[in-house]
Amino acid sequence: MGRYELEYPKDATNLVKRHGERGIYALEKIHGLINSTLLLHVSFNPPGDSPFPVTLPMIGQMGSFDRPSASLGDPLDLYVHGYVSARMFNVGRDAGAEGVPVCVSASHVDGLVLAVSAFSHSYNYRSAVLFGHAALVTDDAEKLYAMELITDSVVPQRWHNTRLPPTGAEMQSTSILRVRIASGSAKFRDGGVNDDKHDLEDEDALNKVWTGVVPIYSTMGEPVPSGHNRIALPKYASEFFDEFSRDSKEVALKAANKKSE
Amino acid sequence: MGRYELEYPKDATNLVKRHGERGIYALEKIHGLINSTLLLHVSFNPPGDSPFPVTLPMIGQMGSFDRPSASLGDPLDLYVHGYVSARMFNVGRDAGAEGVPVCVSASHVDGLVLAVSAFSHSYNYRSAVLFGHAALVTDDAEKLYAMELITDSVVPQRWHNTRLPPTGAEMQSTSILRVRIASGSAKFRDGGVNDDKHDLEDEDALNKVWTGVVPIYSTMGEPVPSGHNRIALPKYASEFFDEFSRDSKEVALKAANKKSE
Numbered sequence: 001m002g003r004y005e006l007e008y009p010k011d012a013t014n015l016v017k018r019h020g021e022r023g024i025y026a027l028e029k030i031h032g033l034i035n036s037t038l039l040l041h042v043s044f045n046p047p048g049d050s051p052f053p054v055t056l057p058m059i060g061q062m063g064s065f066d067r068p069s070a071s072l073g074d075p076l077d078l079y080v081h082g083y084v085s086a087r088m089f090n091v092g093r094d095a096g097a098e099g100v101p102v103c104v105s106a107s108h109v110d111g112l113v114l115a116v117s118a119f120s121h122s123y124n125y126r127s128a129v130l131f132g133h134a135a136l137v138t139d140d141a142e143k144l145y146a147m148e149l150i151t152d153s154v155v156p157q158r159w160h161n162t163r164l165p166p167t168g169a170e171m172q173s174t175s176i177l178r179v180r181i182a183s184g185s186a187k188f189r190d191g192g193v194n195d196d197k198h199d200l201e202d203e204d205a206l207n208k209v210w211t212g213v214v215p216i217y218s219t220m221g222e223p224v225p226s227g228h229n230r231i232a233l234p235k236y237a238s239e240f241f242d243e244f245s246r247d248s249k250e251v252a253l254k255a256a257n258k259k260s261e
Numbered sequence: 262m263g264r265y266e267l268e269y270p271k272d273a274t275n276l277v278k279r280h281g282e283r284g285i286y287a288l289e290k291i292h293g294l295i296n297s298t299l300l301l302h303v304s305f306n307p308p309g310d311s312p313f314p315v316t317l318p319m320i321g322q323m324g325s326f327d328r329p330s331a332s333l334g335d336p337l338d339l340y341v342h343g344y345v346s347a348r349m350f351n352v353g354r355d356a357g358a359e360g361v362p363v364c365v366s367a368s369h370v371d372g373l374v375l376a377v378s379a380f381s382h383s384y385n386y387r388s389a390v391l392f393g394h395a396a397l398v399t400d401d402a403e404k405l406y407a408m409e410l411i412t413d414s415v416v417p418q419r420w421h422n423t424r425l426p427p428t429g430a431e432m433q434s435t436s437i438l439r440v441r442i443a444s445g446s447a448k449f450r451d452g453g454v455n456d457d458k459h460d461l462e463d464e465d466a467l468n469k470v471w472t473g474v475v476p477i478y479s480t481m482g483e484p485v486p487s488g489h490n491r492i493a494l495p496k497y498a499s500e501f502f503d504e505f506s507r508d509s510k511e512v513a514l515k516a517a518n519k520k521s522e
Contacts, residue, residue, distance in 0.1 A: 012309065012311065013307075038370045041368070043314045043316045053364045055316065057386070101313045103304065112415060112416065118412040118425075119408075125300070129315075147379060154373060158379070161470060162378055167459075174380060200489060202424060208424075210492050213485045216299070217480055218477055220475050221477070224475075226456075226474075228461060230468060249480075
């Protein structure tokens with residue numbers, strides 16, 4: 001552990017304004033949330049006349065090709081896989097050296113917070129946002145690094161448990177974006193209901209309205225083998241599926257049961 | 262049932278390019294996905310010099326204030342609640358009559374699709390995107406309509422089971438955005454693994470790699486009553502939590518077990 005936690009500097013772009021006390025700027029927390037999110041939402045402005053930004057769901061992971069041993073709290077790049085991103089990669093291909101300005105968003109809902117008044121309702125949630133410039137990865141070694149990183153983010157150790165090495169056609173047809181991060185922030189909410197004082201003194205309302213938190217969590221269920229699968233589910237996979245489900249439930253229950261300060 | 266399903270016309274903004282055969286333009290399917298998503302990602306370009314679009318997680322629901330009986334397949338507006346959106350509402354307040362161009366994204370991950378090659382891996386997923394112009398709702402009647410719509414989207418019938426009517430302070434401090442939809446599209450992926458032919462003929466790979474689908478689904482768990490709660494969990498709530506969990510699991514299992522065509 002170092003002596004301090006690195007933070008993204010606050011500026012007009014990343015500052016958490018509403019409920020500023022919930023704002024988080026520590027790299028480790030923001031990168032951790034990005035890495036634990038199955039699907040990132042990547043927004044950019046496409047070329048042409050359209051006034052609308054475009055948001056694409058993509059798979060990504062924080063990493064450092066130059067220093068693969070870097071830890072989560074270090075300055076890192078975001079690598080995203082272009083599964084559904086033809087439009088964005090065209091942008092990346094055409095953009096200058098700096099790349100395409102993007103906003104990358106990651107969110108988890110951990111529970112419904114049901115209060116006396118509809119206006120005091122909330123979610124328990126964890127959300128993070130990163131701002132940066134995206135460019136296509138052209139170097140084959142970096143592309144391989146990123147493909148392994150991203151594949152292992154879906155299921156740890158998966159890369160070395162697939163058919164390797166990649167074919168030339170696979171390398172050619174796959175696009176990876178590297179996002180150089182400019183700034184970022186996160187916002188977490190946990191705990192119980194925060195009702196207004198006047199609602200807590202309203203006997204009629206208290207006798208009518210159920211209040212509390214409903215935890216929400218994700219489960220990886222019973223795997224369904226393909227028709228051509230020949231082997232039993234390996235331990236690296238089954239252990240991860242169980243861990244994912246356990247962790248997701250644990251976070252949601254902990255948030256729901258946290259006593260308000 | 263009408264004679265046909267309305268569709269958003271395809272243009273450069275909403276066209277699904279990669280895996281175009283998975284593209285969906287029917288209003289009913291797109292609106293249905295938006296309505297079933299706990300958290301929407303709303304992107305816009307903030308005023309000022311920043312080159313980055315900004316994405317905020319927000320709660321929203323499709324509706325029609327002028328014709329509340331409209332069905333999901335009709336042209337509808339999107340109402341979003343400004344819980345974390347001070348920056349965006351400032352934009353909305355400053356923008357002209359047309360409003361702020363936004364892109365609204367909704368995504369569900371229904372499963373991991375693990376193939377022989379890392380490059381054939383995929384997710385089962387449902388994602389939708391809407392493009393439109395966002396403006397602040399200023400009329401109190403429309404604001405009330407939207408607050409009820411959005412509250413009941415979190416838990417059906419919740420609005421009439423909270424403390425009513427809203428106070429003046431609540432009405433004043435709450436901002437609602439109405440997004441007039443310009444276009445939209447969706448993309449769904451379900452079914453099993455699609456391995457390349459050469460991988461299905463690779464004995465070494467088939468003997469080494471586990472292939473199949475891991476369903477992923479959300480659960481609303483055991484509700485945690487607040488310290489000031491006085492009543493048993495009402496039926497409208499418990500039934501909804503169970504239905505949410507059952508539906509989410511059913512969709513994921515159905516997608517995982519679907520035979521490829």
